[in-house]
Amino acid sequence: MNTDIENLFKDKVLGHPAGLFILFFTEMWERFSFYGMRILLVLFLTAPLLSDNPGWDWPREHALALIGTYASLLYLTPIIGGWIADKITGYRMAVVIGCIIMTLGHASMAVETTASFYLGLALLVIGTGFFKPNITSIISEMYKGKESKKDGAYTIFYMGVNAGAFFGMMLCGYLAENYGWSWGFGLAGIFMFFGMLQFLLAGKIFGDIGAKPTKIHEVEIPQNINEKAPELREDGIEEAPIKLNPFTMFDYVLIVLSSVGGLLYLFNDPLEKIYDTSLVPFEIGGMSGTNIVVLAALAMFLILLITRIARYLPIVRDRLIAVSIFGLFTVFFFAFFEQSLGSMTLFAQDYTDRNLTGDSAIIFKVIDALLTTVPLIIISYVIFLLVKKTHNRIALSNVALVLAFIGIWGLVIFRLMDKFAQTELEVDATWFGILNSFFIITLAPIFSKWWESKYNPSAAVKYGIGLIMLGLGFAILSYGASDIPPGAMTAKVSMIFLILAYLLHTMGELCLSPLGLSYLSKLVPARMIGFMFGVWYLAIAVGQKAANTMGGMIDKISAEYSMGTFFLIFTLIPIAVGIVSMLLNPVLKKLMHGIR
Template sequence: MGHPAGLFVLFFTEMWERFSYYGMRAILVIFLTGAITGENPGWGWEKPAALSLLGTYAMFVYLTPIVGGWLADNKIGYRSAVVVGALLMTLGHASMAIETPTFLYIGIFFLIIGNGFFKPNMTSIISKMYEGHDEKKDGAYNIFYMGVNAGAFLGIMLCGWLGENVGWSYGFGLAGIFMLLGMIQFYFAQPLFGNIGEKPKNEKKDMIDTLQEDLISKTEGVKEKLNRFVSIDYILIGAFIISALIFIVNDPLSKIGDINTLNFSVFGLENSLFFALLAAILFILILIVRIPRYDKIVRDRMIAFTIFCIFTIFFWAAFEQAAGSLPLYTRDYTDRVLEGNWATIFKIIDAVVTIVPIAIITYVLISLFRKTFNRISLSNIVLAISFIIVWGLVVYKLWINFSAEAKEVEITWFAILNSLFIIIFAPLFTKWWDSKYNPPASVKYGLGLIVMAIGFGLLAFATRNVPLGAESAKLSMVWLVLAYLFHTLGELFLSPMGLSYLSKLVPARMIAFMFGVYYLAIAIGNKMAHYVGGDIEKITEESGLSYFFLIFTVIPIGLGLISFALHPLLKRLMHGVK
């Protein structure tokens, strides 16, 4: 493909990490809220408790990379950070496989810390690998992110199938096995990277520290004054962090164990919600205080980027229902039993969408062997073992499926549709963005929100006749497939744009800081998603299931229309950035 072999080592490393992350996430809420009796019992948690834990976990997953990236940049190097992160995540998955509350929390802690080391430094290695070859960088990232989707696809399919049909411990354990294999193959492949990602030299860091004090960046040819942090900035940031942490920690504690770290209410709001609102207000104040102090062009562009971050929060607050409330809807309200010809058709489709992607990835693996076996034989052998396990599980899964007359589609099977649709439609969107019909930023954000909302609108229509408080129903799975289709199309409009516009709108010296702000927006969206999603039962009892999905239909459509309306303003604020 015209790219260095090291890229494909990173491809497979990221693939196994995403395999473990999405595989575990696919079964977590189903396991926690599952009935405590039966052949494969769950823990019988209340839905708000399970989704609160998931929301806090997802939020920290997007925050810890900020710290992990800094440590790799300044202390331990990218490669060591990836190995440490992968090892910690392996321990996390292994802990969750033990299936006790104590080991569940230990496992999630290790996953959060490990992700902070791992996640930011894979892309950093790619960036260093392609220095001086910018013309190939876009293609490299496209190949790399195919690894992300391939890992999500395989992880959800295999961990989900194993967890639902064999035992939850096996699903969590499989995620850990592939995280370990991914770490080992990366560790033994390091000779391919030369000095890329090594521990930074102290003298280089000292030089950077010295120059940073005198750094003056240029934007549009105009010298820009540094906007140094002052006392009020630190006070507001400190108060924001404290308020946010109280909410993040107290929310799951109060819902899981009835433990209230600060057991009081303010203005009639229970303490978790109060501190969440306080953190939001403080964050807005930080922006109001800091942004006006920048030079005009930088100030305007940062205001534009902040507006995009607000849209990002609400997009992910709706989209991430895929990890929380949608699996619950799939389990309780979808008719997943197929018989006769429909069962046969599904088995064939399932076999095709399973075998074809794995066959393509196996071809890439064989190509990598031919190029690198002499230099990194141990890494290649570990990869081969990984794929032998994958093919063995796939053959076993398909044999079980075809042996049964009827077929009950797994709850987690529907979650693979997101990765599948991305693989199908991403090339079409890439061609669109490269054409003269490439829409402006505000239109992309607006379309992303509205198209995603259509998916929830279809679910709202499908559930219109479900009685108030109904705990189950038998609705067609077609509605769920269509919902995932529109959610994915919305994601393709909006999600890849964030980092692209970040790099264009923000001065180079502020990329790291604003990268943190962008990931904070995604983290807030993830927590909001599961905070609201946890009330699916309560909303269903009081207003109906259709009303629950209407929330995620009306609000994104409204925000999408606002994004369209803001186009003239955003165009001015972006000062020529397209």
């Protein structure tokens, strides 16, 4: 394996192995298809039947119930996909399988029948499970023994994530809103296919890295773990002793029952709301079967978590308690942050003044052209460097990559020509979704410098700042929507409120989202890391479902009170939780036992 790593590092692009940029572009196409399709969902499902671009005319609550279940499952299947890759397929084959399944999913959705739509969503959930955890695992394996370069590698890779999201939402959204939903869903699938082709044809560049696992494994000789003394780490912090804590039969029973209960709730919630049918058609004491099931599942999961943590030695136990508290804050954050693809997209479509004329239209066209072409020029230069370095080794992979980017350039130029030809411009509702990716790319270096400076705040303070920023973004929306009368289904609020909200939300995300897994890897003992990564993804999944459940209340709250009140709720809760996080800073620092 070391030979393969050394061979990878012989062909460098921008100081990193060419293989990293193969993964960069594979991830970019996957995120292109993922976000390009996902931002269309709520608009397609709620679009009127009798319109120039007819959708399914669902109530917003129904649409967001389905999207919430879909988004939650996307964070649960990677737990299974990672296990399958570890034990059976290997990381590279799992990525290829995921790409193929997702391509079929997008193709199925483009047909736009009820059966094909649900089949498409199911295939995307399964494909993401294979893809999501394993492409990052390849990077980790590539940089074994070269840990000093790993942070830079993940930074480059993260740019691929955001570049894909940026162009996916822009181009899929443009085609879907202006030429029909099938065009948007289909385009996502086309570039997912190119991503798979490019990765598959470049396989030999990785050697045995990420290949199918062999039956021979490196075995770590276990120590007398219960009596192991603390060790001094390289950073001078004493490593906590680890207590052997195998899963008991009781643990397995709780895992199975809480998992079944949670999945039952995820599938039953949209079934009840959309089709008025239930998988748990009973009541106890006036409480519906759905609520009973989800509360029981939550109770069993908490019992599992508490009993497992309690069986560790004090320092490890304290750190796991800290991780669990951060996990709870993560649920709150994503429950509100993920309004971006639900209620905020609906606000962009129905309540935002997207019509521009005169100088304002010209200014927007120029800014939009720069936003689109400058990143594309930079990425095209990276492709040139990659092809120059690897044209002899992976020529067919490079052909697939270049053809895909010729397609992107063609679509971008077509879109810009169309926009510049319009004297009165209507900004696409999906355009606002690209702001998050744009702000991440531009602000990430600033926040990175902040974390490296002497003013780097503690974990609890970062979480607090992130949640407060999130709440302030909604405060701006609440103020902008304050003049919308109760029950109004349309309005003309200035675009600036939505743009500022996305700016503050992105700043909040940069304070919190990239840090969660970092703290998890530092605080959790190696023998518990797999379980706690699963818990972390579960926290995000719960946040996703909660986001769309709350977002689905937009009509009810805005009709009874006002749209401003709806966003005011989303203002007050994150700010309150952020303040709690900051107040808990001394307690959490103590629980972390020196980990920063």
